[in-house]
Amino acid sequence: MSERTDTALRDLVTARRSPEVATLRLRRARRPMPVAWEVLVGVGLLAVVAALAIFAPLITPIDPRALALDQRLLPPTAGHPFGTDDLGRDLFARVLYGGRVSLGVGVAAALLSALAGATLGLIAPVNRALDMLIMRIVDGMMSIPAILLAIALVAVAGASVENVIIAVTVVETPRIARIIRAAVLSLRERPFIDAAVTAGSSWPRIILRHLLPGVASQLIVQTAFVCAAAMMIEAGLSFIGAGTPPTTPSWGNIMADGRSLWQIRPNLIFIPAAFLSATLIGVNLVGDGLRKALDPDGTRA
Amino acid sequence: MTAPLLDVQELRVAFASAAGLAPVVQGLSFRLERGRTLAIVGESGSGKSVTALSIVGLLPATAKVDGHILLDGRELLGLAERDLRQLRGAAIGLVFQEPMTSLNPVLTIGDQVREAVALHQRMTGALLRARSMELLVEVGIAAPARVLGQYPHQLSGGMRQRVMIAIALACDPPILIADEPTTALDVTVQAQILALIRQRQERSNCGVLLITHDLGVVAELADRVVVLYAGRAVEEADVADIFDRPAHPYTRGLLGARTTIGAAPAGTRRRLAEIPGSAPQAGGVARGCAFAGRCPNVHPRCLEVRPELRPNGERRQVACHLATAVAFA
Numbered sequence: 206m207s208e209r210t211d212t213a214l215r216d217l218v219t220a221r222r223s224p225e226v227a228t229l230r231l232r233r234a235r236r237p238m239p240v241a242w243e244v245l246v247g248v249g250l251l252a253v254v255a256a257l258a259i260f261a262p263l264i265t266p267i268d269p270r271a272l273a274l275d276q277r278l279l280p281p282t283a284g285h286p287f288g289t290d291d292l293g294r295d296l297f298a299r300v301l302y303g304g305r306v307s308l309g310v311g312v313a314a315a316l317l318s319a320l321a322g323a324t325l326g327l328i329a330p331v332n333r334a335l336d337m338l339i340m341r342i343v344d345g346m347m348s349i350p351a352i353l354l355a356i357a358l359v360a361v362a363g364a365s366v367e368n369v370i371i372a373v374t375v376v377e378t379p380r381i382a383r384i385i386r387a388a389v390l391s392l393r394e395r396p397f398i399d400a401a402v403t404a405g406s407s408w409p410r411i412i413l414r415h416l417l418p419g420v421a422s423q424l425i426v427q428t429a430f431v432c433a434a435a436m437m438i439e440a441g442l443s444f445i446g447a448g449t450p451p452t453t454p455s456w457g458n459i460m461a462d463g464r465s466l467w468q469i470r471p472n473l474i475f476i477p478a479a480f481l482s483a484t485l486i487g488v489n490l491v492g493d494g495l496r497k498a499l500d501p502d503g504t505r506a
Numbered sequence: 507m508t509a510p511l512l513d514v515q516e517l518r519v520a521f522a523s524a525a526g527l528a529p530v531v532q533g534l535s536f537r538l539e540r541g542r543t544l545a546i547v548g549e550s551g552s553g554k555s556v557t558a559l560s561i562v563g564l565l566p567a568t569a570k571v572d573g574h575i576l577l578d579g580r581e582l583l584g585l586a587e588r589d590l591r592q593l594r595g596a597a598i599g600l601v602f603q604e605p606m607t608s609l610n611p612v613l614t615i616g617d618q619v620r621e622a623v624a625l626h627q628r629m630t631g632a633l634l635r636a637r638s639m640e641l642l643v644e645v646g647i648a649a650p651a652r653v654l655g656q657y658p659h660q661l662s663g664g665m666r667q668r669v670m671i672a673i674a675l676a677c678d679p680p681i682l683i684a685d686e687p688t689t690a691l692d693v694t695v696q697a698q699i700l701a702l703i704r705q706r707q708e709r710s711n712c713g714v715l716l717i718t719h720d721l722g723v724v725a726e727l728a729d730r731v732v733v734l735y736a737g738r739a740v741e742e743a744d745v746a747d748i749f750d751r752p753a754h755p756y757t758r759g760l761l762g763a764r765t766t767i768g769a770a771p772a773g774t775r776r777r778l779a780e781i782p783g784s785a786p787q788a789g790g791v792a793r794g795c796a797f798a799g800r801c802p803n804v805h806p807r808c809l810e811v812r813p814e815l816r817p818n819g820e821r822r823q824v825a826c827h828l829a830t831a832v833a834f835a
Binding site: 395396397399400401402403404405406407414415418419421 | 562564591592593594595596598599600602604607608609610611612613617621622625626670673674676
């Protein structure tokens with residue numbers, strides 16, 4: 206490197222630490238992000254539900270699985286804020302612990318679907334044959350009903366939370382893969398991708414550096430919706446007995462346990478249902494708010 | 507004699523279409539030397555952008571490319587994607603027409619400039635950042651530290667085109683291809699960008715391949731001009747000869763269609779001279795001269811036999827039957 210560039214480089218390195226640059230950076234950081242009200246409400250709802258689920262052992266000392274046959278079907282009292290079920294188990298504890306399963310399944314399935322879906326959606330458009338292959342497989346996956354798949358999995362591998370997550374992931378991955386693929390197909394035709402190619406970028410690099418950030422907003426929004434769908438599917442599966450095993454409380458199987466008694470003790474079914482609804486509303490509000498914030502014109506799907 | 511920097515020989519590009527192969531470039535040859543600027547001039551659809559893209563191997567898979575593209579004597583056509591990637595950016599920099607869309611909207615300028623540098627040079631951390639800032643300074647950006655942290659939408663068109671040039675020149679490529687670099691810019695900014703390209707060329711002694719339809723840009727930058735019509739070169743000459751003594755009627759038509767100030771007598775309005783008709787579609791002319799249908803001097807022979815590119819005077823070639831027969835002042 207020549208003498209001239211050496212000096213120039215040193216000047217620039219010094220310039221970087223100038224106070225002018227520092228204030229500029231601060232100003233950029235302080236600029237407020239526009240936040241939709243939906244996000245605030247949604248995050249608030251989810252924070253409450255998540256806190257109850259995570260800190261369940263601190264909130265209630267009662268074991269959600271402890272039977273107390275002398276305390277069956279109690280109405281809500283001070284000792285049992287939500288009452289007890291037909292086996293004398295404390296509904297409050299069951300609902301809090303059940304939230305762990307529901308939220309866990311929702312988050313895990315959403316993250317796994319996002320990972321798998323984004324990978325497929327980003328890779329598929331690289332070449333036509335691959336696209337054909339991946340998208341037909343995805344179409345095939347999409348045609349499997351979640352409930353049937355879960356029943357089959359439970360029949361083969363036994364009832365477990367993991368199997369529920371797998372079933373939901375298999376069913377939800379295609380949705381994300383298709384949306385990401387569609388976004389990549391349109392993004393790929395933009396001139397800046399050609400520009401990146403002419404700069405000498407390889408395809409893996411273009412996918413990670415240029416395409417992934419471009420579809421990130423849609424990926425985040427879809428992940429939120431998949432999270433809601435996953436919790437719903439989990440509850441449905443548990444309700445019919447094909448999901449979370451009855452020994453582990455989840456909102457779905459708590460409701461299933463309470464359904465025969467709902468005329469006598471409606472709290473057994475409505476309280477877990479209310480928690481599930483509040484959580485789903487929260488997740489959907491967050492998703493919707495993010496969609497609005499990230500795509501204010503509603504021009505994209 | 508050493509091999510020219512870029513030697514394009516008999517380049518043919520055709521696109522597969524429903525009606526068979528549609529030829530877009532039909533046997534184009536030209537040479538680009540170090541430190542020189544070659545302009546390829548033509549209307550929309552004459553194949554000039556396709557020529558530029560074929561050099562960097564960016565044409566879609568439906569394109570059929572024949573001929574030779576030699577970079578320092580090394581054949582680029584048919585090169586594996588891997589090897590081509592080594593050359594893109596390092597040996598050939600490309601400036602696109604649309605600075606609005608050629609930068610990734612979700613990455614900062616810094617991300618994109620740094621990436622261009624790091625793709626072909628081993629540089630990290632403070633050095634990489636310093637080199638990025640130096641590049642921006644070299645393209646006349648006054649506050650490089652600020653611009654590095656900004657997103658493309660925060661910059662004006664001219665600034666974006668400066669950034670594009672900085673990216674194209676990040677690795678000091680011997681060849682810079684500028685595909686209509688000023689078309690999308692304001693006139694005042696155009697002049698700045700042209701001056702910038704010329705200044706960068708003087709500094710790095712790179713060969714510039716300029717793709718344009720704007721003869722003003724040609725006059726400003728080019729040393730040598732290839733006039734392209736319907737995928738074929740109709741005239742090739744030094745820039746002064748093109749402007750002072752155009753030999754092909756199409757070249758004369760292009761020159762006549764320029765706007766000039768003060769040409770009209772007071773109180774009258776001079777009408778812009780246009781070239782009647784429109785350029786033929788890709789592969790639309792089977793025989794004869796492609797320009798015959800629009801040529802003011804058309805001759806029966808023009809409709810039958812295609813004129814080949816022939817030497818016409820010193821350092822110039824023309825593809826016209828009448829170029830030698832008719833004297834043009």
